[in-house]
Amino acid sequence: MSNHRTEKTRRIRSLLSISHDKDVDGLTSAAIVWRYAMAHGLDHEVILTDYGSFEPVFSTVATRRNTLVVVTDLGMEDNSVDTVVQLLERAVAQGCRVVWLDHHQWTPTAIKKVLSLGNRPVLKVNHDYCAAEIAFRVLMPRDAVSEELARVAHDSDFNLREIEAANALTDALSVIRFGVVDRGEDMTSALLPLLSKLAHGGLDGVWDREKDCFKDPVLEERVKYYRKEKAKRMRKALLGHCDHTVHGRLVRIVELPRGVTTTDMGTFLCDPENLKVDGKSLPVADLVITLGQGGKLGFRRGNESVLCNMVAKLFNGGGHEYAAGGEYGSYEDFEAVCDDIFVTLSKDMSWVAPSAGGDSAGADS
Numbered sequence: 001m002s003n004h005r006t007e008k009t010r011r012i013r014s015l016l017s018i019s020h021d022k023d024v025d026g027l028t029s030a031a032i033v034w035r036y037a038m039a040h041g042l043d044h045e046v047i048l049t050d051y052g053s054f055e056p057v058f059s060t061v062a063t064r065r066n067t068l069v070v071v072t073d074l075g076m077e078d079n080s081v082d083t084v085v086q087l088l089e090r091a092v093a094q095g096c097r098v099v100w101l102d103h104h105q106w107t108p109t110a111i112k113k114v115l116s117l118g119n120r121p122v123l124k125v126n127h128d129y130c131a132a133e134i135a136f137r138v139l140m141p142r143d144a145v146s147e148e149l150a151r152v153a154h155d156s157d158f159n160l161r162e163i164e165a166a167n168a169l170t171d172a173l174s175v176i177r178f179g180v181v182d183r184g185e186d187m188t189s190a191l192l193p194l195l196s197k198l199a200h201g202g203l204d205g206v207w208d209r210e211k212d213c214f215k216d217p218v219l220e221e222r223v224k225y226y227r228k229e230k231a232k233r234m235r236k237a238l239l240g241h242c243d244h245t246v247h248g249r250l251v252r253i254v255e256l257p258r259g260v261t262t263t264d265m266g267t268f269l270c271d272p273e274n275l276k277v278d279g280k281s282l283p284v285a286d287l288v289i290t291l292g293q294g295g296k297l298g299f300r301r302g303n304e305s306v307l308c309n310m311v312a313k314l315f316n317g318g319g320h321e322y323a324a325g326g327e328y329g330s331y332e333d334f335e336a337v338c339d340d341i342f343v344t345l346s347k348d349m350s351w352v353a354p355s356a357g358g359d360s361a362g363a364d365s
Contacts, residue, residue, distance in 0.1 A: 014043040020073035021048035024156040029072035034199035066095040073131035075104030130157035145202035233257040252285035262298030295328035310351035
């Protein structure tokens with residue numbers, strides 16, 4: 001990037017980082033962007049946000065001048081692209097430049113509109129990597145610290161669970177986020193200390209490699225307590241599961257307990273070791289759906305017979321084939337919601353992955 005500067009980009013002296021606040025991928029992406037800012041002597045600010053908050057966040061961007069705006073781990077949907085692009089156009093007209101690095105599903109319309117911005121916008125979207133890996137490759141390809149942060153993010157975002165530090169960071173992020181939500185505090189301010197340590201020291205900034213634990217003893221104890229409580233809540237939530245077979249695929253819906261992420265609940269429900277209810281072992285569902293606070297839906301698959309991103313489209317959402325999210329809306333009756341979801345799934349077969357033999361589905365039951 002630094003080898004192709006125009007007169008406008010030479011005046012840039014600051015960087016505004018906007019990243020996802022919900023997971024390790026968003027946090028490590030922001031850390032890599034921060035390292036880029038330090039390496040290039042740029043004043044640095046960060047905003048951590050989630051979907052649904054684009055307008056206030058990008059309204060802030062519209063007031064910036066001569067700033068490199070780097071967005072990571074946030075997809076763009078058609079229903080918000082016009083508003084976001086209009087605000088970015090104001091920033092670009094004031095000497096800003098936009099770099100957007102992401103791994104979510106983008107429509108051709110959204111891609112075209114972002115690339116239509118002035119001052120040579122950069123848009124990198126690649127579904128084969130997590131956002132931190134893309135940020136590392138584009139911004140800091142020779143930085144060993146950023147490379148390790150990208151590996152940690154990949155382990156977490158692809159739910160490999162092979163790196164204990166990645167698992168611990170995932171839970172630490174949950175501990176901090178749920179506390180912020182309960183107290184009504186600012187998410188960026190609450191996550192900034194952890195983010196700063198990752199940006200300045202990489203994994204070594206927060207993790208004791210010899211003891212395999214957080215360097216901060218208070219955070220370590222909070223994570224240990226959270227893990228115990230999380231396991232209890234997930235086992236209890238499983239007791240109220242609702243199953244139904246749709247197009248030959250077993251669909252299981254579970255209410256997401258407070259203080260548990262969709263990813264953790266989905267991982268729990270896809271592990272046969274956890275699926276024992278009243279002395280009986282349940283089969284792993286082909287499609288696992290979590291119903292969270294306010295009617296948010298999470299989709300995970302127990303095998304490759306379903307396409308979560310196509311399920312999500314039926315519920316105004318998006319994501320990957322193996323994991324996605326959507327919206328149902330506020331509700332009072334869990335069983336009524338389950339019936340409604342099953343009916344919606346039964347009316348569409350786009351979410352059913354073709355079998356090895358080429359058949360797309362079996363009969364309903």
